[in-house]
Amino acid sequence: MITLKINGKEHTVDTDPTMPLLWVIRDIIGFTGTKYGCGKGLCGACMVLMDGNAINSCQMPVSVVQGKELITIEGETENLQLLQKSWAELNVPQCGFCQSGQLITATALLNNNPNPSETDIDNNMIRNICRCGTYPRIKSAINHSVELKNKG
């Protein structure tokens, strides 16, 4: 039995300890906002927050994340909600499939760096692919969130 803390709630699952967190979240627990895009740590679609940092859940055996504070796209943290607001305001998503991962990576960025430079944004968001090409809007929406925050 493995106990996970996701979005502030405990979930106990009886599963192979080597199963990647991604599939435990999606197929066992049933939160489908976290996406599969490559399964190899290459695309960022599967990002979740672990103790505030963005991790590729497809690369993380579930046993390793026991006891950690996990937050998925369905969860609540100040920066995530703020970013989601900017996402809507700037109409960021096209197909939307990559956006859970994009938002989680951006949340971790703001968690660790409240005033990121353009290069900081690039260096963090490089982990996420958007096949629809929403990068310009993602960048604007991150900057917009920072502005909102700094305005108080």
Added chain:
Amino acid sequence: MGSIKNISRRGFIKGIGLASGGLVIASSTSLLSSFTTTDIEVLEFNPNLFVQLNSDGSLILVASRSEMGQGIRTSLTSVIADEMEANWDKVIIKQATGDTKYGNQNTDGSRSIRTLYQKMRQMGATVKSVLITAAAKSWNVPESECKAENHFILHSSGKKIAFGDLVEIAKGLEVPKKVKLKSPKDFKYIGKTLPSKDVENLSNGSAIFGLDKRLPNMKFAAIKRCPVALGAVKSFDKTEILKINGVIDVIEVPSIIRPFGSLGGVAVIATNTWAAFKGRDALKVEWDYGKNKSYNSENFMNNITENIHKTGHVEKSIGSVDDAFKKTNKAIEATYQLPHLAHTPMEVPNAVAYAKGDTCEIWAPIQAPQAARREVAKLLNTDQANVTINVTFLGGGFGRKSKPDYIVEAAAVSKAINGPVQVVWSREDDIQHSYYHTVSAQYMKGGLDKNGNVNSWLHRFALPTIGSTFKPGSNLPQPWEAKSATDLPYDIPNMQVETCKADAHVRIGWLRSVINIPHSFAINSFADELAHEAGMDALEFRLNLIGDDRIQQTKDKYKYDTAKLKNVLKTAAKNAGWGKKLPKGHAIGLAVHYSFYSHVAAAVEVSIIDGKVKVHHVHMAIDCGTTINKDTVIAQMQGSVIFGMSLAFYGKITAKDGAIEQSNFHDYQMIRMPNAPEIHVDIIKSNNKPTGVGEPGVPVIAPALVNAIFKATGKRYRSLPLSDHGLV
């Protein structure tokens, strides 16, 4: 919901007099419950879209095309809402299932708005007209004193009544045969930026893509397919696989040789996706590789390149290129080579199927829900009426999801295991078993007279045709696959387009902007090469080449307009600062192309930093007729730039011994944020009919990019991707 069935729908809808319009006015306040199968059955005269106004004022508008990021759900329905004078906040969008009663639902060819715009306007105007009649009746005043505004009917005296309150009266009314459409200057939503109805769900994880569909007791399946296209299973051993934790069964999936049939293979069925993948990866299968085993894409490129250096089948000829080349002052030649591409939508192909007896219900991300319905019905040997195709959100499509092969697989597995199942393609499956964008070789020869004018133009190309997917053995491009070469908008007295033979060894399919990718690459690169040879400014040379203002001579309803082509080209160049001083080492390249009935140009500004190309700015100019949702057009242009850059930088699928060599995003790379340039979009104002938006931005990117690199470095790159040349 009883009320729908209680009204005589047939007479009512007939009265609309629209071949493809539909209208329901219902009195219930229960919204979505009204969309049960029985109710939809009543609406059999409703081909395309329909409107349901409820007495609480909520307005359900059905989107018949699939949403894959192009914003179609919002733009389609906003057109109805505009003509109807509806309040956008009251609109609820309902996705249509796959059914011919909605008219054509194929979401491809950048044609949803182009083909449905007028019908939707009429639909909205018709509903509005009925509501005005209803209000006038209830007030006992002439209709001419009433008008619709923001979900109300207003009377000149100042009194008003909400749309929802008119439902009861409207139900019994005759519907006008003719309605007046709004004047474009009165548009409220059309041409403006309207927020997407789906943006919140797409940002909080709640939107349901195919991959997210869950059913009670649903199993997960991964399929091992033959590494060589259209090979077949000889034998397999499942003993070890069944021991894997979570694996339930291992079964053979039939190979169905039809354009949209299933490739066949062996499915591992499990309680979760990971176990299915694990079992599938461990499974050993003996294959009968078939005749495509010999496919080696490098040799193949050499073969087709040889072919284009011999005379081909003449698709179009004006004047005489042979005579012209004999007399010309200067002739130049160039050969362009482009590899196969894969679509790699962010969401891999997948489908949930639940086959029960004679019936089957599907949930899938699909651009072609009716083809899916047909194929599943054929597979299960049942009537199409027994098959329901629920269209989920698509995590990207780009043409991959126009082919329902993965849905056929899911239906086959569900039937075999007698329960609900989700078939999931891994990214490796997606890259290795796609319907590939064709590989191509193109030979160009151009003649210049003494004044630097182009007097002759020969374009000869070889590429495996999409026709081969439909008619195995086809090895010559179909006329439509030559169109973007034969429709050359240049004023050249002698021109010829020839096609040459090329066999297909993988499934060939359409990918965002299809044949325009190779043709625009060759035509725009070659025009730039000719400008250089003529010693002329590339913009001026190109404007001369396009020549006088004229409309294409064709039977086609839509024709290119050289004035528009020149206008978008000039606009993009001007916005990019063509002819102005640029930062040191920077250079701009241009391309212009007409496709999907839209005129598009790109000006790409690059520099070379440490031997690597850096794209700083891309200026796009598009004339797509009437714009429905401005922000959507901008988004599609932004997306096209990134898509075009991905293929120019990295796009290359190769095959060895029939098997695709790439497997995931490490060896089939995509543009990521640090490589994304600043993108500027200029939409030319127009009241003409709306034309394509989703695809026509793509074909201009790669050629504008290589033209810019040429200007910056003096080096001409005639093949892609640039990663092959050490430039990225």
